[in-house]
Amino acid sequence: MQKISIVVAVSSNGVIGRDGDMPWKLSTDLKRFKALTMGKPLVMGRKTFESFGSKPLPGRPHIVVSRRAKLDMPAVETAINLEDALLKARQQAQALGVDEICVIGGGEIYAQALPLADILHVTHVNAVIENGDTFFPPIDSDCFDVLSEEAVPAGEKDSYATRYVVYGRQKTI
Ligand SMILES: NC(=O)c1ccc[n+]([C@@H]2O[C@H](COP(=O)([O-])OP(=O)(O)OC[C@H]3O[C@@H](n4cnc5c(N)ncnc54)[C@H](OP(=O)(O)O)[C@@H]3O)[C@@H](O)[C@H]2O)c1
Known part of the structure; x- marks a missing residue:
């Protein structure tokens, strides 16, 4: 079974978006996002897809979740709910031979x-x-452990410094 990964950038007070966009420019983080997600299926809400101009990111199959029966989005696969999206993403991952599905937002889908x-x-x-x-949502330390952590100073094209943390779900015995 492929892993389900969430990829998100979040402020100290839990914010991920404002007015349909992200409230920062983080060029360094976008590069990492690209490297991390390349070749893997991406699951996202309809509003997140629209936030990048309804244009798919290259090299990654997109599965866009919407309750709307008719969506005019020929460049992507659509799904009627998250369960349907994850099923479609798993099929795509299997066809591509990758072991990870990336859920990339936004707030409702996360x-x-x-x-x-x-x-x-x-x-x-x-x-x-x-x-x-x-x-x-807050990350529950009873459910997730920190696997790795890296401080990233703000580069020239970054609004803020960041800390990149990978969390893994705790195993139940
Ligand atoms: N900081 C980050 O890492 C990050 C990442 C991604 C996005 N964002 C930001 O997050 C914001 C967008 O997030 P959002 O919460 O407003 O929207 P969203 O989660 O991207 O999309 C919400 C839409 O998804 C569909 N949807 C959600 N749950 C569904 C379900 N169970 N079944 C079927 N469809 C479902 C609905 O589409 P329909 O209305 O079409 O039915 C809903 O309106 C933007 O500001 C964006 O920039 C930030």
Whole structure:
């Protein structure tokens, strides 16, 4: 069974989005996002897909979740709920020979996927963001362990310094 990974960037006060976009520019993190997700199926909500101009990111199959019966999105696969999306993502992963599915947002989809996730790739953004309207749920330390951690200073094209943390779900015996 493929791992379900969540990939997210979140501020110190839990914000991931504002006005349909991300409230920062993090070029260094985008590069890591690209390397991490390349070749793997991406599951996302309809609003997140629209937030990058409804244009698929190259080299990664997209599965876009929407309750709408008719979505005019010919460039991507659509799914009627998260369960349907994960099923389709698993089929894509199998066909591609990869062992990971990446759930890439936004707030609604993260909230539903967190209980199912095996791995969390979290970019903790060192900032308190005012007027955020989309949030990531708190990470329960009774469920997830820190597997690795890396401080990343703000580069020229980064709004803030970050801390990249990989969390793994605790194994139940
Ligand atoms: N910081 C980060 O790492 C990060 C990553 C991704 C996104 N974001 C930000 O997050 C914000 C978007 O997040 P969001 O919470 O507003 O929207 P979202 O989760 O991207 O998409 C929500 C939409 O997904 C569909 N959906 C959700 N649950 C569903 C279900 N169970 N069954 C069927 N369809 C379902 C619905 O689409 P329909 O309305 O079409 O039915 C819903 O309106 C933006 O600001 C974006 O920039 C941040």
